[in-house]
Amino acid sequence: MAKDKKVEQITDMDVDFAQWFTDVCTKAELIDYSSIKGMYIMRPYGYAIWENIQHILDAEFKALGHENVYLPMLIPESLLQKEKDHVEGFAPECAWVTYGGSDKLEERYCIRPTSETLFCEHYKNVIHSWRDLPKLYNQWCSVLRWEKTSRPFLRHREFLWQEGHTMHESEEEARAETQRMLNVYADFMENTLAMPVIRGRKTDKEKFNGAEETYTVECMMHDHKALQGGTSHYFGDGFAKAFDITYTGKDNQLHHPYQTSWGVSVRMIGGIIMTHGDNSGLVLPPKIAPTQVIVVPVAMHKEGVREAAEKLLETLKNAGIRAGIDLSDQSMGWKAAQKLTLPLENIADSVKALLDEVQKELYAKALKNLQDNTFDAHSVEEVRDGCANGGFARMMWCGDEACEVKMKEQAGVTSRCIPFEQQHIGDVCPVCGKPAKHMVIWGIAY
Ligand SMILES: [Zn+2]
Structure with missing residues (x-):
């Protein structure tokens, strides 16, 4: 029932997962290629998934x-x-506008790769007093990063996302906001997208350019590789100082406000596909599926069948179920694979219960995949061998970036996060032998 759109001739996911993914994106008509490399057309069904994500998250952001x-x-x-770390991080991926019509511009303009600097410029104009705080702003837009490689949903040069940017009176309040929004993402992914997540902090090497701290929700895909689901950043007052943003506090003194930003993008759709899809193609959790139920009348030549089917469609729609009807003459085939007989009386309630069941089953299956493919490691070799075909390794770490770099060189993995839920699985960092500070999740990431 959550199985949307029959996909013909897709590559076996166990033979070539990457090709399977591309096949699903194109043959389920989610994506089409454009004439610019790395810039994709989101087709109606793909865009409808994004709209559902947008509607749910937007309501949650506003409620907060x-x-x-x-x-x-x-x-x-x-x-x-204006902010040194920020520009250094993004400069290699910037695309520039240098002409306006036929006139060369005096100053070139970057097409936004993210909007911290623009928000700061604006905040300087609208924040003057403690009464102006907090400022809790969000923007739905597209951003552009000139990536060298691209893949549908996972890495677009131009991609749709939301970016929240907030300003606060105190460090405590800004830190609380950073955590609060990370939890909004984590809960959304688990409850709505049926994707179990690991909540944690990024190492300094992996954090956002210009952030003091970056928090992340990491997910495991069907092939056991990692996908960063969403990030939430704490900036301290670094940008506020660089942009000279000040406000008069309750103490009548001038202060710099504390800042956060947080974002999720259409990457989430790639994550949904790679978490739940199977060899029949696209599988969407009911809560996010543009079409939750399709009414397929059988033996339409018989009197009253079509009318009954259309009546059923109305009943389902009136109950808030996203239902469609298939009046084509094509054979039932796969559609009737799982047969269940339900009385027409209270059909909407029965269908809702069934959708809940499908949602829960998808989550349980994804959770099992995560648990079955996460292991404790006590040496670089164990991580290398264990993660060679995907999988998450839990290993202790001293906190030195040099050891993190060695893990990449010798085990082919990156640190996914320092999970909030720490376990003590050893006293030393297996890379250098020095005392360990944290347990880190390591893996191969998309
Ligand atoms: Zn170390």
């Missing part, structure tokens, strides 16, 4: 007091350069 805004897509180079 966030307001939507829209800022320009171009960033003057001088503005982008």
